[in-house]
Every structure is written in structure tokens, then in C-alpha cells.
Amino acid sequence: GAMSVDSITDLSDNASKLLEALQLSHPHELDPRRSLGKKRMLSLNPISWQVPRIVDRCCKHIETHGLQTVGIFRVGSSRKRVQQLREEFDRGLDVFLDEHQSVHDVAALLKEFLRDMPDPLIPRELYGAFLSTASMDSPAQTAALQLLLFLLPPCHSDTLHRLLRFLGKVAQHAESSRGPDGQEIPGNKMTVSNLATIFGPNILQKEKPGEKDAGAVNFEDSAAIILVLQRLIEHHQTLFMVSADMQRDVLRRLFQTDPDVIDHLLRRK
Numbered sequence: 001g002a003m004s005v006d007s008i009t010d011l012s013d014n015a016s017k018l019l020e021a022l023q024l025s026h027p028h029e030l031d032p033r034r035s036l037g038k039k040r041m042l043s044l045n046p047i048s049w050q051v052p053r054i055v056d057r058c059c060k061h062i063e064t065h066g067l068q069t070v071g072i073f074r075v076g077s078s079r080k081r082v083q084q085l086r087e088e089f090d091r092g093l094d095v096f097l098d099e100h101q102s103v104h105d106v107a108a109l110l111k112e113f114l115r116d117m118p119d120p121l122i123p124r125e126l127y128g129a130f131l132s133t134a135s136m137d138s139p140a141q142t143a144a145l146q147l148l149l150f151l152l153p154p155c156h157s158d159t160l161h162r163l164l165r166f167l168g169k170v171a172q173h174a175e176s177s178r179g180p181d182g183q184e185i186p187g188n189k190m191t192v193s194n195l196a197t198i199f200g201p202n203i204l205q206k207e208k209p210g211e212k213d214a215g216a217v218n219f220e221d222s223a224a225i226i227l228v229l230q231r232l233i234e235h236h237q238t239l240f241m242v243s244a245d246m247q248r249d250v251l252r253r254l255f256q257t258d259p260d261v262i263d264h265l266l267r268r269k
Contacts, residue, residue: 049158050154050155050158050159051155051158051159051162052113052159053089053095054089054095054109054110054113055110055113055114055159055162055163056162057095057097058097058106058107058109058110058113059110059162059163059166060097061097061098061101061103061106062103062106062107062110062166062170063166063169065099065103066103066106066107066188067169067170067173067188068173068185068186068187068188069103069104069188070186070187070188070189071188071189071190072103072104072107072170072188072190073107073111073190073195073198073199074190074194074198075104076104077102077104077105077107077108078102078104078105081101081102081105082105082108082109082112085101085105085106085109086109086112086113089109111198111199111202114163114199114202114203115201115202118208120202120203120204120205121156121159121160121163121203122152122156122160122203122204123152123153123156124205124206124207124208126148126151126152127204127205127206129148130145130148130204130228131204131221131224131225131228133145133148133228133231134223134224134227134228135224141231142231142235142238142239145228145231145232145235145239146238146239149239149240150242157240160203160232161236161240163199163203164232164233164236165236167192167195167199167233168192168233168234168236168237170188170190170195171190171191171192171195171233173187173188173190174187174188174189174190174191174194175187192230192233192234193226193230195229195233196225196226196227196229196230196233197226199229200222200225200226200228200229201217201222201225203229204225204228204229206221251265
């Protein structure tokens, strides 16, 4: 369960099949506080959570200190401070982000990290497949996006899930609201559409940054990128869950090919 890999293809055949089976295991069986007898959906990858420290800490910082910050991700930041934070994470230091860090600096650092990844969160070989879902009707689009997400390596899947959950939380605070005493709580103005416009090009990249024609995305692709990321943010809670029917299909197939894996899962339960 503690195995950390960049891709399922990095594992031997037997280990790969085992990890695939474990990814379809029930997440709440690891939680001693789980309530028995309730039907629950199944998490895509509950065994080993593979999210880069920089992504998780940036998300947590903004969730704690920046959800009411107007124009988060759009307001400028200090280039010097962002570079310093980036270098500290790059050196493997245990960087602690607290209320003294500017929310805008942390937001810029998160965007930079996603933009400069050697391979984007959604791998380039799946770029066309994801964009093709933009023209589908809603139910078919959701089903297609879920199947495409199942193709992501675990680390990409986990990190994308963490990011989408975070963006969904930011969007929930876009509009102004009233506090318990009637005071106005300002909204951050970052709707799902605004967030998709900002993050879409960082997550769905056709070419590597710096390559010829990189960034020269045509209008149709740009509109599709925004639409696809909007759907991913809006439906992230269901897209990353494996239905009981699908799990049964997987287990039924494994019973024919790898009964030892089934035995392992039953003993775990």
C-alpha cells in the first residue's frame, strides 16, 4: 500500500494487477469510524494517496486563509517571494505555509507548478480524447470523462482529484453572503467558469511549454478546454468514484485470471 510509482506500467505484471485491484477496494474499510451497513461508493485510489506536497500545502493554505480573497488567482503576486518558495520546495525542504504568506503568492506558486510540470496532470496523449467530450450531451460526457480519468496514472489521478476538490471549494465562495450576525462576507468572484479559464491551459496542454507552437491554441480548443475543466470541477465528487457494478465486473474478471488477488482482497476485508 505504501508503494509509490509514477505509472502503473512501472510495476511488474503481477504487482500491476494487484495494485489495480487494490485501487478498486473500499476506502472506508481503512477507517475505524466507518458506519457499517451503509451503502457507499468506492474510491478510485484509496490505498496510497500520491499528491505532491507543494500542491496539497498550497491548496490547504488557500482553503484556510484565502477563500474570501477577492480575485484569487487573478491578482498579481511578488515574483521574488514566489521564486523563493519554489526553490525551497525544489530543495525538498519542509516548507510551512501560514497566515504570514501572501495568499496571492501561494496561488501563483500553485499555478506555476501545474504549468511547468514535465507532463501535465492530464497526459498529452489523452488531450484529444478529453477535448472530444466537450461536444457530448451531459450524461454521455460525464460517463466518458469518468472512463478517461480511470486511464490516468495514480499520481496524476490523485493530484487532479485534490486540485478539483479545492477548485470546487473556491467556487463555492464566489458570491457574497451574510454571516450569522448579518454582516456581509465578500465573495472571491472566482466562479467555476473563471477558474476553468485560468487552470484549463495548465492542466490540458497539447505541446510542452517552450516547444514550437506551444501556447498557440486555436479558439475551438481553448473553448473546449474551459468547458471540459468546468465539467471536471462541477462533477468531481462522482467522477472519481467507482460504482459497485463496475467493481463487481473487475472482480469477476480477476476471479478468472488472478484468483490469488481475490483471495488477498477477501482476507483484507
